Amino acid sequence: MIKKLTTYSKYFFEYLKHGDYDSIISSVRYLLKKGSHASDRTITTSIGTFFCRKNTNDFQFANYRYEWGVKKFMLEHKNEYNVFIDGGACIGEYCILLTKLGVRCIAFEPVIANYDVLKKNLELNKITDKVLAFPYGLGDREMEAPFHFNPVNTGASHIILDGKPADCFVGIRTLDSLIPMLGLKQSDRIMVKLDVECMEPEAIRGAAGFINSFPNVTFVAEDKHSGDDLIKQELMNIAGFEFGIVDSFNIYAKKVISPRSN
16 A cells, blocks of 8 residues: 555655646546546656646656656666667657657557557657657567457457457557567667557567577566566577566566577
């Protein structure tokens, strides 16, 4: 409880700093009733300017302190990478933050409703020409996948594995198949964030060629759903990695340049 209160107080002061009282009210409403503001609106945060859909928690994703453990890791290590790939970009907050710091960003967001907002936010921040965005999810094969779309917590939308009816279908591609479109160089130092709601192992399997092709690759992967053991095993099946903890929901994996022992 104390940890949650600390987190919420940081959100509160970020909104307060920008005079965004509506987001403070929306935060309380979301905590108590899982609801949100009744009209679309545009807000300014320490990251940038964001279009926030009515009845969603887009306003939370836009908060500089949201997922602070991951952001802190990205910022502390920003001199170690010049390319950022966001697998599961949602409304684009990481790409907006890092593009403004001079990092080249590539975004993948499969849910079209989210992708459209991502593109709008790139326009609002005048960085459309600086972020390469794809309306795909990352997996281990090309397919059209049934998805559950969470209309409030839009970032929690995920592939359907239990046969329930789909809210929408999304395109899934392998990272390997898209390499020719990414404009990457061997000298690039690449940070990959994977937050793909339990599809992290599949996304890694679909990136085996990518991992072997580029020497300087670091992953930050959410292990909340898949578990860190499975993610680590998938990576170690491809190359040698050193691992560490980012926060309670994410690990990092930095590719070891020397050959992996068999």
